[in-house]
Amino acid sequence: MNHLLGHGGAHAPRTAAANRGGANMEATVSNPSSKRVALVTGGNKGVGLETCRQLASRGLRVVLTARNEARGLEAVDGIRRSGAGHSDIVFHQLDVTDPSSVSQVVDFVRDQFGRLDVLINNAGISGVDRDPVLVAKVKDQVEGMDVDQRVEWMRENSKETYEEAKACIRTNYYGAKLVTEALLPLLLSSSSGRIVNVSSGFGLLRNFNSEDLRKEFDDIDSLTEKRLEELLDLFLDDFKANLIEAHGWPAGGSSAYKVAKAALNAYTRIVAKKYPILRINCLTPGYVKSDMSMHMGVLTPEEGASNPVKVALLPDDGPTGAYFDRNGEASFV
Template identity: 55%
Template sequence: MEGAKSSPPNTRIAVVTGGNKGIGFEVCRQLASGGATVVLTARDETRGTAAVEKLKGLGLPDVVFHQLEITDASSIAGLADFLKTRFGRLDILVNNAAIGGVEYVHELDTDEEKFSGLDYHQRLEWLEKNVNESVDAAKQGVQTNYYGTKHVIEALLPLLQSSSDGRLVNVSSEYGLLTVINNEEVRQELNGIDNLTEKRLDELLDTFLKDFEAGGTGEAHGWPTGFAAYKMAKVAMNAYSRILAKRHPELRINCAHPGYVKTHMTMSSGVLTPEEGAHNVVKVALLPDGRPTGLFFALGEEASFV
């Protein structure tokens, strides 16, 4: 089965990372509902397989599972080999897999009713007060959300380039906007895409983690606070996306903020459903022809990185 190319040539082939639940699962469902052949990936094979079976039960047969741990080079290589053998190309890559980069005070499944009557900002405030930001969690957050995603992109880039209309969507956040950084010099440097390099992004992330480890917070140096590692990783991924878009004009590479969604990561404190959040991502993945690239989309609409 895996030895031959499958799916008609006019069918889009899509990969979604972190696709077994929440936003990722809904992105898979919506892309498959639109006629794409979807490769749903997840760390856990049991959960990933169950998610595919659930989608097939909804009348979506063109969904397959492949295990993927985005921090494991051999796992990434295995996915790349599978895609090359099975399809020979990749049309859409949605990088959704991420972790909070924090330690949660409560179980991730939280009763949504406790947020009744709280507005957007009150919910965010509650979320930030109910996590601990340890050094280990911060390091893992940067390693997963930035470097893990980056390594997936690097491995699958040749397959995207084999498509006649390769599209890459990095699921981002308002926490990835440059306003989360209070150091004006760093903020301008990150916004100066013509001069910014991957090496410099590495240096900034290393400095952030060193400052975080030295003081438990990098606030004195102008680094973000409150989900600090998550914010830095998303800021870096936004910048990397813009670098890539400039380097590969043949592809469509954009960032998509789905909104504040009720997921495990937000302990169900969000204001949007996973279906609504996924819609804001899929809309970017399926933008009409015209090749808008290197942009940030918030809630499905073009917005600023700042």
């Protein structure tokens, strides 16, 4: 499945804005080694943006990353303007599917800080095609709908294609894996390294219709990264052949998103076993009003961000290889 990663675009040189961010960071911190350093992917809006804001307010030094430089810089400026305690934040461009972009972020973090204490893999895409006209009008239709009605409305107004499914797996699973593997040496340099993978209730194994698939994704004693990626290849083959339902994959809409998040959950558990010195967990932020949910959610981004922040700040003897919903540690099934 590594063929899905590709290079995502031409090699982009480190931007002047990114370098400015580093200079700003140095100017605002008198003792660079005294604060924990966190990096958040997909940090320019929604849950990612609020996660950056809340981590900064808790006294962490935050590297906010996003694909779009202009939006990322605007997000950083907004957080800095929002009040005292939010100034220790810097932007760096990052496309999680582009190895050269990931490499530049690794170099930046190493050069500026020498380590990374918290990685929050938040960047993700929905894996469906949506009518922008409907998305623009959706806020007028939300009132009066319960959660189930909102989910159903979103399903009915989303179209899954093979290309969208492939991009979803590529970003939501392989992107998180690429960033994690690249930053692992810097996380291992921390005295209390944390990896937080932002998943979804859609990634729970109850969404799978095949008992064999549920067991395989849940059998962490036997499951390997290689086998996990073989399963993702099988899913995409079945998607292309219109065999999702017949072979027991999640059906009823957002199939690729559900499979990608289930794979991310499994990857979280595999890596947690491999690196017991780190705390490596995944979570759902809940059903948040954001672009991802076409603003059909029931939680604000601020409420959604509280869960990744809480998991990122777990104590050194806290759980690892676990999944958290908004009530605490929960089942992967």
